[in-house]
Amino acid sequence: MERLKKEFLPLVEENLTKYIDSHVEFILKVGRYILDAGGKRIRPLLTLGFAKAVGKEDITDVVPLSVALEYLHTASLLHDDVVDGAETRRGKPSANRVFGNETTVLTGDYMYATALYIFSTYGNIEMIKVVSDAVKKMAEGQLLELKKIADFDMTEQEYFQIIDGKTAVLFGACGYVGANSVVGDTEKSHLAYDYGIKIGRAFQIVDDILDYTSTSDKLGKPVCNDIKEGKITYPLIVIREKLSPEEREFFKQLVKKINPTDEEIQKARDIVLSKGGHKLAFEKAKEYVRKAINNLEQFPDNIYCRELKTLANYIVEREV
Amino acid sequence: MERLKKEFLPLVEENLTKYIDSHVEFILKVGRYILDAGGKRIRPLLTLGFAKAVGKEDITDVVPLSVALEYLHTASLLHDDVVDGAETRRGKPSANRVFGNETTVLTGDYMYATALYIFSTYGNIEMIKVVSDAVKKMAEGQLLELKKIADFDMTEQEYFQIIDGKTAVLFGACGYVGANSVVGDTEKSHLAYDYGIKIGRAFQIVDDILDYTSTSDKLGKPVCNDIKEGKITYPLIVIREKLSPEEREFFKQLVKKINPTDEEIQKARDIVLSKGGHKLAFEKAKEYVRKAINNLEQFPDNIYCRELKTLANYIVEREV
Numbered sequence: 001m002e003r004l005k006k007e008f009l010p011l012v013e014e015n016l017t018k019y020i021d022s023h024v025e026f027i028l029k030v031g032r033y034i035l036d037a038g039g040k041r042i043r044p045l046l047t048l049g050f051a052k053a054v055g056k057e058d059i060t061d062v063v064p065l066s067v068a069l070e071y072l073h074t075a076s077l078l079h080d081d082v083v084d085g086a087e088t089r090r091g092k093p094s095a096n097r098v099f100g101n102e103t104t105v106l107t108g109d110y111m112y113a114t115a116l117y118i119f120s121t122y123g124n125i126e127m128i129k130v131v132s133d134a135v136k137k138m139a140e141g142q143l144l145e146l147k148k149i150a151d152f153d154m155t156e157q158e159y160f161q162i163i164d165g166k167t168a169v170l171f172g173a174c175g176y177v178g179a180n181s182v183v184g185d186t187e188k189s190h191l192a193y194d195y196g197i198k199i200g201r202a203f204q205i206v207d208d209i210l211d212y213t214s215t216s217d218k219l220g221k222p223v224c225n226d227i228k229e230g231k232i233t234y235p236l237i238v239i240r241e242k243l244s245p246e247e248r249e250f251f252k253q254l255v256k257k258i259n260p261t262d263e264e265i266q267k268a269r270d271i272v273l274s275k276g277g278h279k280l281a282f283e284k285a286k287e288y289v290r291k292a293i294n295n296l297e298q299f300p301d302n303i304y305c306r307e308l309k310t311l312a313n314y315i316v317e318r319e320v
Numbered sequence: 321m322e323r324l325k326k327e328f329l330p331l332v333e334e335n336l337t338k339y340i341d342s343h344v345e346f347i348l349k350v351g352r353y354i355l356d357a358g359g360k361r362i363r364p365l366l367t368l369g370f371a372k373a374v375g376k377e378d379i380t381d382v383v384p385l386s387v388a389l390e391y392l393h394t395a396s397l398l399h400d401d402v403v404d405g406a407e408t409r410r411g412k413p414s415a416n417r418v419f420g421n422e423t424t425v426l427t428g429d430y431m432y433a434t435a436l437y438i439f440s441t442y443g444n445i446e447m448i449k450v451v452s453d454a455v456k457k458m459a460e461g462q463l464l465e466l467k468k469i470a471d472f473d474m475t476e477q478e479y480f481q482i483i484d485g486k487t488a489v490l491f492g493a494c495g496y497v498g499a500n501s502v503v504g505d506t507e508k509s510h511l512a513y514d515y516g517i518k519i520g521r522a523f524q525i526v527d528d529i530l531d532y533t534s535t536s537d538k539l540g541k542p543v544c545n546d547i548k549e550g551k552i553t554y555p556l557i558v559i560r561e562k563l564s565p566e567e568r569e570f571f572k573q574l575v576k577k578i579n580p581t582d583e584e585i586q587k588a589r590d591i592v593l594s595k596g597g598h599k600l601a602f603e604k605a606k607e608y609v610r611k612a613i614n615n616l617e618q619f620p621d622n623i624y625c626r627e628l629k630t631l632a633n634y635i636v637e638r639e640v
Contacts, residue, residue: 102404106463
């Protein structure tokens with residue numbers, strides 16, 4: 001991952017606000033506010049890494065595409081903050097708090113459209129198909145998540161639809177775009193997409209584990225937030241069958257409560273951890289990482305390909 | 321216009337919800353809610369009209385594109401309602417009131433993305449460039465409008481940027497897509513785009529006139545709403561230079577007021593009408609209609625081309 005960062009991060013940062021420099025000065029201001037707040041730029045790195053892994057010499061034309069994919073992520077964060085009524089994002093007051101819901105929604109729209117515009121200039125129609133499909137699924141996933149709040153019997157399949165929308169499909173699109181920029185719509189591009197899906201799922205599962213296992217100091221946000229909000233995530237799903245009838249009833253009631261007590265949340269956490277929900281979920285995440293790395297076996301064994309394997313491993317090596 | 325309606329409207333209506341039939345059932349419900357509330361489908365008719373005007377025989381492949389353009393319009397209405405905190409839309413409670421801001425924002429995102437996905441399937445990269453540019457400008461225009469509220473000295477250029485975003489660029493995109501589906505990215509397609517821009521401007525100017533001249537019964541919404549909200553529109557812009565220093569000061573103060581009185585609004589209306597703001601604005605709208613029709617002189621003189629001329633005239637023949 002260090003090599004990808006060292007080689008590409010300066011290029012990405014340099015071009016990051018280039019395409020949102022609108023005559024409506026406000027847009028650049030809001031865009032910068034959230035872009036400058038940081039983020040690991042994992043999506044552009046993934047895109048450029050795949051372009052290089054399949055043999056791109058000059059990545060000049062892929063840089064704008066990689067930036068466009070970061071815009072899609074940023075746009076979804078902006079809309080997300082409005083949807084969640086978030087107070088903070090990356091340690092700063094969220095954009096909706098600073099600029100209001102109106103400006104935040106519209107700047108998100110502007111960034112979505114700009115991303116597609118960049119693809120119509122530097123990309124191709126196959127990429128646009130994959131990217132617009134990803135944006136569709138992102139919205140679908142979030143809508144499904146809203147709808148499934150407090151539904152203790154949400155299926156595992158629904159959980160994966162939600163996390164695919166939250167994280168995996170955009171990672172998939174990054175892999176696809178990077179590979180497609182060299183080899184077009186071939187098997188390699190689809191393997192790259194699938195790699196993205198799999199590390200995206202692993203990433204989100206690990207996030208969902210950390211919500212149960214970490215401390216608020218380490219996480220920079222309150223822990224056990226998901227269950228508090230009535231969201232059923234993998235560490236709970238995976239031990240649902242092991243619950244006693246009483247525990248089951250406890251969870252069913254808990255996820256419906258608007259304001260559960262700290263004791264109730266603590267009890268929920270204790271049950272999930274005592275039944276090994278975090279460990280089983282971690283096994284699942286590792287399985288996805290293995291599958292993702294397996295996809296790379298069909299790629300040339302160059303330095304970039306090895307970096308992409310490291311990146312996959314990095315996801316489950318975050319402290320769980 | 322009747323011919324276009326008769327020939328195309330059933331096709332458009334038949335396909336209108338086909339592409340938003342998501343496995344997340346909520347999306348279809350919200351999408352239908354606003355699509356079923358009506359609307360004149362002027363954007364699909366414009367698109368199909370231009371395809372036919374330049375000689376398309378079989379419009380099967382243009383129908384999804386025309387529906388996609390209606391989705392873009394619908395998505396912008398959904399986000400607009402959230403932005404304005406609207407209570408009603410087309411005589412029904414607005415989507416945000418019925419489904420909440422979260423669902424409304426995300427369904428809008430879904431419809432934007434679906435439209436682009438349709439273009440990646442049935443359209444081409446030139447269309448996607450024009451369409452994504454239009455969506456960028458739609459967001460820019462709305463942001464500029466927000467920013468210019470209460471700014472009495474807003475320029476005429478800024479007014480046109482705002483109304484281009486509100487209406488004209490999407491009409492332009494409809495013209496372009498229709499023509500491009502037959503003749504590609506040629507002069508005719510650009511003339512069709514420009515026709516759309518011009519009738520779009522005329523349409524919005526007439527809307528802005530009606531806000532000063534009509535009655536709330538006829539309009540189905542409160543009159544003099546723009547000035548009440550601190551929005552400076554063409555009927556006022558065009559007589560700004562004719563105001564006495566006292567009248568000028570009155571307007572400058574008025575547009576800044578959160579809750580102007582009925583008397584103040586009445587006075588503002590009287591001043592605009594007594595100086596002929598509505599008549600001068602109407603001249604401008606007619607000028608745009610003439611220019612739009614002029615663009616059509618370079619098209620084959622067939623029934624569809626004549627229909628597009630009628631459509632342009634219809635815009636200024638609405639009761640002002």
